[in-house]
Amino acid sequence: MIGGTMTTQEKVLKGITTLLILRNLGMSPSHGYVLQKEISAELKQNLPAGAIYILLKNLEKKKLISRGEKIEVNGRGITQYVITSEGKRFLKRHIVPLETVEGVLGDLINDIKKI
Numbered sequence: 408m409i410g411g412t413m414t415t416q417e418k419v420l421k422g423i424t425t426l427l428i429l430r431n432l433g434m435s436p437s438h439g440y441v442l443q444k445e446i447s448a449e450l451k452q453n454l455p456a457g458a459i460y461i462l463l464k465n466l467e468k469k470k471l472i473s474r475g476e477k478i479e480v481n482g483r484g485i486t487q488y489v490i491t492s493e494g495k496r497f498l499k500r501h502i503v504p505l506e507t508v509e510g511v512l513g514d515l516i517n518d519i520k521k522i
């Protein structure tokens with residue numbers, strides 16, 4: 408973040424990462440470290456340290472996810488997160504806007520590169 412204001416790239420990355428977290432949790436409960444690894448791999452870039460945990464906290468505050476059971480990994484108690492019914496509704500409300508963007512995104516990127 409520059410000067411306390413998020414750049415356009417950071418805003419887009421935050422939005423996409425939020426949707427990816429919800430999608431992944433919709434598939435199965437998970438914990439922050441696994442989400443960070445999976446989403447970084449999918450985005451083909453390392454997310455800033457702690458970024459996933461900030462988003463998880465915000466999603467939990469908005470009641471889109473909740474803490475599931477703690478699991479033991481290498482002797483440590485790890486919090487698993489699960490998507491809530493509200494989180495599933497939130498995710499599904501994004502289908503139409505995402506489909507709209509999907510239809511034009513490739514052409515838009517190619518056209519911008521030509522400018």
